[in-house]
Amino acid sequence: MEGLTLSDAEQKYYSDLFSYCDIESTKKVSANGRVLELFRAAQLPNDVVLQIMELCGATRLGYFGRSQFYIALKLVAVAQSGFPLRVESINTVKDLPLPRFVASKNEQESRHPTSYSSDSENQGSYSGVIPPPPGRGQVKKGSTSHDTVQPRASVDQQEPVSPVVSPQQSPPASPHTWRKHNRHPSGGNSERPLAGPGPFWSPFGEAQSGSSAGDAVWSGHSPPPPQENWVSFADTPPTSTLLTMHPASVQDQTTVRTVASATTANEIRRQSSSYDDPWKITDEQRQYYVNQFKTIQPDLNGFIPGSAAKEFFTKSKLPILELSHIWELSDFDKDGALTLDEFCAAFHLVVARKNGYDLPEKLPESLMPKLIDLEDSADVGDQPGEVGYSGSPAEAPPSKSPSMPSLNQTWPELNQSSEDTAIVHPVPIRMTPSKIHMQEMELKRTGSDHTNPTSPLLVKTSDLSEENKINSSVKFASGNTVADGYSSSDSFTSDPEQIGNNVTRQRSHSGTSPENTAPPPPPPRPQPSHSRSSSLDMNRTFSVTTGQQQAGVVAQPPAVPPRPQPSQAPGPVVHRPVDADGLITHTSTSPQQIPEQPNFADFSQFEVFAASNVNEEQDDEAEKHPEVLPVEKSSDPASSRVAKTDSKIEEKTAASAPANVSKGTTPLAPPPKPVRRRLKSEDELRPEVDEHTQKTGVLAAVLASQPSIPRSVGKDKKAIQASIRRNKETNTVLARLNSELQQQLKDVLEERISLEVQLEQLRPFSHL
Amino acid sequence: MAVCVAVIAKENYPLYIRSIPTENELKFHYMVHTSLDVVDEKISAMGKALVDQRELYLGLLYPTEDYKVYGYVTNSKVKFVMVVDSSNTALRDNEIRSMFRKLHNSYTDVMCNPFYNPGDRIQSRAFDGMVTSMMIQVC
Numbered sequence: 001m002e003g004l005t006l007s008d009a010e011q012k013y014y015s016d017l018f019s020y021c022d023i024e025s026t027k028k029v030s031a032n033g034r035v036l037e038l039f040r041a042a043q044l045p046n047d048v049v050l051q052i053m054e055l056c057g058a059t060r061l062g063y064f065g066r067s068q069f070y071i072a073l074k075l076v077a078v079a080q081s082g083f084p085l086r087v088e089s090i091n092t093v094k095d096l097p098l099p100r101f102v103a104s105k106n107e108q109e110s111r112h113p114t115s116y117s118s119d120s121e122n123q124g125s126y127s128g129v130i131p132p133p134p135g136r137g138q139v140k141k142g143s144t145s146h147d148t149v150q151p152r153a154s155v156d157q158q159e160p161v162s163p164v165v166s167p168q169q170s171p172p173a174s175p176h177t178w179r180k181h182n183r184h185p186s187g188g189n190s191e192r193p194l195a196g197p198g199p200f201w202s203p204f205g206e207a208q209s210g211s212s213a214g215d216a217v218w219s220g221h222s223p224p225p226p227q228e229n230w231v232s233f234a235d236t237p238p239t240s241t242l243l244t245m246h247p248a249s250v251q252d253q254t255t256v257r258t259v260a261s262a263t264t265a266n267e268i269r270r271q272s273s274s275y276d277d278p279w280k281i282t283d284e285q286r287q288y289y290v291n292q293f294k295t296i297q298p299d300l301n302g303f304i305p306g307s308a309a310k311e312f313f314t315k316s317k318l319p320i321l322e323l324s325h326i327w328e329l330s331d332f333d334k335d336g337a338l339t340l341d342e343f344c345a346a347f348h349l350v351v352a353r354k355n356g357y358d359l360p361e362k363l364p365e366s367l368m369p370k371l372i373d374l375e376d377s378a379d380v381g382d383q384p385g386e387v388g389y390s391g392s393p394a395e396a397p398p399s400k401s402p403s404m405p406s407l408n409q410t411w412p413e414l415n416q417s418s419e420d421t422a423i424v425h426p427v428p429i430r431m432t433p434s435k436i437h438m439q440e441m442e443l444k445r446t447g448s449d450h451t452n453p454t455s456p457l458l459v460k461t462s463d464l465s466e467e468n469k470i471n472s473s474v475k476f477a478s479g480n481t482v483a484d485g486y487s488s489s490d491s492f493t494s495d496p497e498q499i500g501n502n503v504t505r506q507r508s509h510s511g512t513s514p515e516n517t518a519p520p521p522p523p524p525r526p527q528p529s530h531s532r533s534s535s536l537d538m539n540r541t542f543s544v545t546t547g548q549q550q551a552g553v554v555a556q557p558p559a560v561p562p563r564p565q566p567s568q569a570p571g572p573v574v575h576r577p578v579d580a581d582g583l584i585t586h587t588s589t590s591p592q593q594i595p596e597q598p599n600f601a602d603f604s605q606f607e608v609f610a611a612s613n614v615n616e617e618q619d620d621e622a623e624k625h626p627e628v629l630p631v632e633k634s635s636d637p638a639s640s641r642v643a644k645t646d647s648k649i650e651e652k653t654a655a656s657a658p659a660n661v662s663k664g665t666t667p668l669a670p671p672p673k674p675v676r677r678r679l680k681s682e683d684e685l686r687p688e689v690d691e692h693t694q695k696t697g698v699l700a701a702v703l704a705s706q707p708s709i710p711r712s713v714g715k716d717k718k719a720i721q722a723s724i725r726r727n728k729e730t731n732t733v734l735a736r737l738n739s740e741l742q743q744q745l746k747d748v749l750e751e752r753i754s755l756e757v758q759l760e761q762l763r764p765f766s767h768l
Numbered sequence: 769m770a771v772c773v774a775v776i777a778k779e780n781y782p783l784y785i786r787s788i789p790t791e792n793e794l795k796f797h798y799m800v801h802t803s804l805d806v807v808d809e810k811i812s813a814m815g816k817a818l819v820d821q822r823e824l825y826l827g828l829l830y831p832t833e834d835y836k837v838y839g840y841v842t843n844s845k846v847k848f849v850m851v852v853d854s855s856n857t858a859l860r861d862n863e864i865r866s867m868f869r870k871l872h873n874s875y876t877d878v879m880c881n882p883f884y885n886p887g888d889r890i891q892s893r894a895f896d897g898m899v900t901s902m903m904i905q906v907c
Contacts, residue, residue: 324883328894331881335880
């Protein structure tokens with residue numbers, strides 16, 4: 001191929017066209033697609049087009065490289081000027097006007113190549129172009145672009161480019177038009193003082209945010225130097241200057257963007273929405289949408305219910321049918337509510353519609369809510385300033401660059417999504433309250449040695465609490481075992497509706513978190529069904545009973561969570577009279593009453609008693625436990641199970657402890673699910689019932705005798721020591737209990753997984 | 769292939785009805801209308817038991833020489849009626865079930881749209897698209 005000499009304007013024009021055609025940024029353009037459209041738009045007869053293609057060597061190569069493309073464009077100009085098509089004519093014909101391409105959309109036929117000089121004009125034309133909202137329909141859009149282009153035509157020599165681009169579909173077309181305009185000024189600006197384009201860029205700033213156009217342009221510019229090997233462009237130096245100027249232009253864009261922030265949000269929205277990819281949300285737009293979202297729903301991670309969204313969008317005065325369609329497009333997960341992403345997408349669509357853009361049939365990629373796009377976090381790091389280069393460094397397809405600015409704007413979304421994904425795991429974090437609680441209880445204890453023995457207890461209980469909290473957060477009243485909580489969260493993560501579920505869980509999480517995160521004072525347990533809290537209360541009660549602080553309470557087995565089972569009702573009733581005796585009594589009863597919500601109320605009594613009672617004999621406690629246990633048992637085998645646990649712990653009998661502990665695991669689980677558990681455990685418990693009955697009997701006896709036990713202050717020291725001893729023993733027992741509970745938890749988890757697998761297998765059949 | 773798809777509201781007025789051969793639309797409308805009687809008959813027959821136990825898919829409502837009419841009722845008494853060409857013998861029962869399921873899902877999506885007032889005609893483009901795909905693809 002012979003060398004091709006191009007003037008500056010031609011160079012720019014051709015490179016822009018090439019970038020436009022080079023949608024895949026592969027530096028070569030296939031013979032079909034945009035190139036053909038381009039040539040068709042040149043209004044040349046087909047044979048001429050074929051001749052051009054043959055002349056430039058594209059038919060030989062099978063594709064248009066940059067040089068072929070430029071030659072082809074030059075030949076188009078030659079043909080349009082009426083000169084015969086010759087290879088040598090590309091260089092011989094002087095003063096050749098730029099090839100003209102006619103767009104079906106825009107009606108501008110002949111664009112005279114004009115200089116890019118007056119950016120201010122462009123600015124004025126652009127700002128004047130964007131009409132106030134209600135403008136709808138293609139005509140408006142066409143007219144706006146028309147208006148915009150025409151003033152430019154007089155000024156801009158690259159004018160023909162705008163119609164060139166428009167042959168494409170409507171929304172992308174005009175964006176391309178705008179993009180071309182932007183690119184051209186950028187090319188022109190590069191030759192001028194950078195300060196000049198400043199104000200001019202303000203309207204474009206938004207659109208240019210990471211526009212793929214910019215990417216393509218830059219990418220288009222960067223390769224030429226390397227490609228020079230076999231096509232020598234006389235304009236190489238200008239090209240390189242263009243390249244060097246690009247960073248400045250990009251920076252201009254970024255600086256301008258900040259300048260543009262001063263403009264009204266509406267105006268920005270309108271202008272930017274008509275740029276390049278009209279479905280890209282700029283920073284200001286996004287901020288505006290987020291603010292609007294906040295007015296409806298202060299929690300950025302929350303939902304806007306459908307009714308609220310309906311009212312909000314009805315204000316835009318769009319017809320209901322269109323709003324309905326917008327809703328269909330933007331409610332990505334079809335849950336009848338809008339997340340922040342969905343809301344921004346819907347708002348953006350409303351804005352676009354008001355500016356005359358037709359609604360797409362399906363949601364554009366840049367508007368898709370970032371559901372699980374955690375990989376976007378890498379892109380989010382890119383600053384808008386770098387967006388211009390996003391295309392250049394890599395072969396980044398233009399489709400990616402539009403997403404990048406939106407990725408930049410997805411910071412809140414990422415946080416949201418990360419939080420969503422974190423929902424799966426953070427539930428354990430909710431253990432902290434229990435830890436805090438435990439620590440509080442520890443603080444209440446006088447002796448430091450209490451903390452030591454209780455530290456492992458803390459750890460273990462915290463683990464269990466985590467599980468329980470997970471459970472409670474996920475299904476607070478569902479009564480699933482901890483295993484269920486885990487597997488439910490696991491299944492949620494795999495669920496395509498993850499976000500919805502996550503948010504739901506998040507909701508439940510947040511709903512319950514205020515209860516859990518706030519270190520609740522022991523007495524008023526806000527979550528009666530929370531197994532962990534019950535155990536904590538037990539600890540608290542243990543700590544209360546110890547020494548002057550009723551450490552005896554701690555000695556009592558905390559594990560059993562209060563289960564709101566009606567059968568438990570009699571239990572607390574029975575315990576209440578016992579509670580009157582002392583902390584120990586209460587503590588002993590409390591674990592048994594764990595399944596029962598009213599037990600928590602008893603804790604307050606415990607505390608009171610703890611304060612008052614100092615000299616509860618540990619032995620009495622141990623005795624009381626068996627007493628209490630049988631009481632419970634009579635009411636409910638499950639509670640007896642719990643009681644067994646309690647009694648075991650209290651009695652510090654290792655023998656039955658493991659068995660009880662295993663049973664106790666169920667009580668730890670939130671009440672409901674346990675129906676199955678209870679049945680199972682009841683069977684298992686029966687053999688132990690007798691065993692425990694004895695203990696409970698002892699406990700009951702002790703408890704009964706408690707009222708008669710005087711509380712003498714003089715025995716404080718002994719009581720403290722005894723309570724310390726008791727606490728230590730309790731701790732060990734509890735530790736054992738914890739381990740056993742863990743084991744049972746694992747078993748339940750496995751069971752649940754197997755059940756879910758079965759369910760999955762059965763599910764396809766149900767969907768026939 | 770489904771030549772006609774209709775969504776009938778609880779009060780037995782059509783929310784959505786569309787036929788593929790645009791000629792003879794009236795004939796299809798009549799067929800759908802008459803099939804409503806059969807639907808009610810099936811509902812009442814099964815309705816003795818709990819509503820939950822009633823299956824949503826009603827099956828073949830009645831066959832004519834050229835067409836077969838299938839029915840599906842939701843728990844809110846919204847009926848989906850589908851007329852298929854008898855010549856298309858390849859259509860199996862579970863295919864029909866899956867088509868109804870898709871219809872049902874699309875219908876619930878339409879319902880989720882806050883801008884849709886229950887009882888209005890269904891003008892959702894997504895729903896239209898789904899029905900179109902069903903009417904063309906099945907053939």
